[in-house]
Amino acid sequence: MKSEKLWTALITPLQKDGSVHYKDLEKLIRIQEDAGNGVLILGSTGEGLALDHTDKREIAQFVSGLNLSVPVMAGVGGFNLANQTEWITFCNSLNIDAFLVVAPLYSKPAYQGQKQWFQTLLDTSDKPCMIYNIPSRTGVKVQPGVLAELADHSNFWAVKEASGSIADYQEFREAVPKIPLYSGDDAMLPFFAVAGSGGLVSVASNVWPKATKLYLEKGLSGDTENLFPLWTEAVKALFSAPNPIPAKVLLHKKGTISTSVLRPPLTDMDLPSTDKLLEIDKAVNQWYQIDS
Numbered sequence: 273m274k275s276e277k278l279w280t281a282l283i284t285p286l287q288k289d290g291s292v293h294y295k296d297l298e299k300l301i302r303i304q305e306d307a308g309n310g311v312l313i314l315g316s317t318g319e320g321l322a323l324d325h326t327d328k329r330e331i332a333q334f335v336s337g338l339n340l341s342v343p344v345m346a347g348v349g350g351f352n353l354a355n356q357t358e359w360i361t362f363c364n365s366l367n368i369d370a371f372l373v374v375a376p377l378y379s380k381p382a383y384q385g386q387k388q389w390f391q392t393l394l395d396t397s398d399k400p401c402m403i404y405n406i407p408s409r410t411g412v413k414v415q416p417g418v419l420a421e422l423a424d425h426s427n428f429w430a431v432k433e434a435s436g437s438i439a440d441y442q443e444f445r446e447a448v449p450k451i452p453l454y455s456g457d458d459a460m461l462p463f464f465a466v467a468g469s470g471g472l473v474s475v476a477s478n479v480w481p482k483a484t485k486l487y488l489e490k491g492l493s494g495d496t497e498n499l500f501p502l503w504t505e506a507v508k509a510l511f512s513a514p515n516p517i518p519a520k521v522l523l524h525k526k527g528t529i530s531t532s533v534l535r536p537p538l539t540d541m542d543l544p545s546t547d548k549l550l551e552i553d554k555a556v557n558q559w560y561q562i563d564s
Contacts, residue, residue: 273343273369274400274429276310277471278488279454281317283478283516283523284331286533292327294334296529300478301335303528305342307481311335315347315372316409317475317516322535329362336366343369345402348393351376357396364398371397372432372473374404380412387418394422400429402473405444406456407435416447423448432456432473438463458484459507462491462499475510476503478519479526479553483560490563502559509552513543522549 282304285296304311313335314320314328323331335344346368348356353376360371373393375386394401403422405414413435422428431448433441434456441464444453452470455461461472469492477484487503490496510518517532521540524532532540543549 273310274452276343277492278308278477278485279310279312279345279471279473280304280477280481280484281312281315281473281475283520283529284314284318284320284323285520285523285529286531286535288531288533290533290535292323292331293530297331297334298338300523300529301338301340304477304481305340307477307485308342309477309481309485310343310345311340312345312347312372312473316349316406317478317519318347319516319535319538320347320349321377322538328359332363332366332368336368339367345370345372347372347374349374349377349404351379353389353392356393360393360396364396368399370400370402370429372402372404373397374406375410375412375414377410380410383415383418386412386415387421390418390422391425394425394427397427399427401427402430402432402454403428404432404456405435405440406432413440416443419444419451420447423451430454430470433464434473436460438467441467457507458487458510459504461488462496462503465491465494475515475519476507478516479510479522479528480506480556480560482564483556486560486564498559498563502555506552506556509548512548514538517543518549521546522553525550526553 285293407413430452454471455464458476520532523529
């Protein structure tokens with residue numbers, strides 16, 4: 273599990289009535305399994321915060337029962353510590369390999385609050401944990417000193433850095449030199465790779481699972497000559513509306529999932545045109561055929 277370089281932050285496919293589409297969910301996961309990619313369920317791309325407690329439990333149990341040949345990581349996100357520890361305890365008993373733990377939302381805790389939050393989650397877990405820095409969603413940057421103080425915890429496995437800042441990435445690298453740092457931003461991977469990236473947690477691999485894996489391999493090896501501007505434009509298209517709207521719309525257009533339905537407050541109506549998505553999809557597939 274710890275050697276996995278590419279994790280797909282999986283979307284959660286829905287029926288027209290907004291309920292979880294389990295047939296499509298298994299289809300998506302089997303596609304990732306075929307590509308050899310780790311699977312992250314119930315993260316922000318998976319609309320984890322829009323799903324209720326029952327949905328999340330049923331998804332976790334369903335995925336746990338698939339007996340996959342690739343590792344599975346479950347998202348842990350919110351602002352109520354008791355709810356998060358309850359969720360981790362529930363998942364501890366399932367066939368789930370790791371947790372993605374994010375700073376608490378909205379409350380913007382300072383140093384000691386962050387330390388206590390992550391310490392409690394790490395202590396509760398029976399699995400390796402990836403600590404997630406994404407201040408654009410949480411409103412607060414994870415303090416490098418907090419990571420340094422937790423570096424020796426047996427369950428602290430990795431960091432997902434998604435601030436979009438190379439300076440922050442380097443700061444984390446210095447704070448926890450022995451902890452793998454994963455890029456949480458597809459577009460930043462080639463830049464983070466230069467600083468010793470451990471891999472990528474990707475949105476793009478939802479729609480281009482094998483091409484994204486090749487992109488990662490080339491980025492980590494320093495073979496970046498043919499990555500630009502294609503992948504910059506690809507990621508830009510996938511974030512032309514709030515994530516995961518474009519990814520769901522494109523997967524639906526490609527016939528991979530049955531609907532592009534999202535849970536409120538997200539809606540596919542916020543992506544009025546698919547022209548750019550379809551254009552970049554064709555370009556990425558052509559790139560993969562030529563470079564693979």
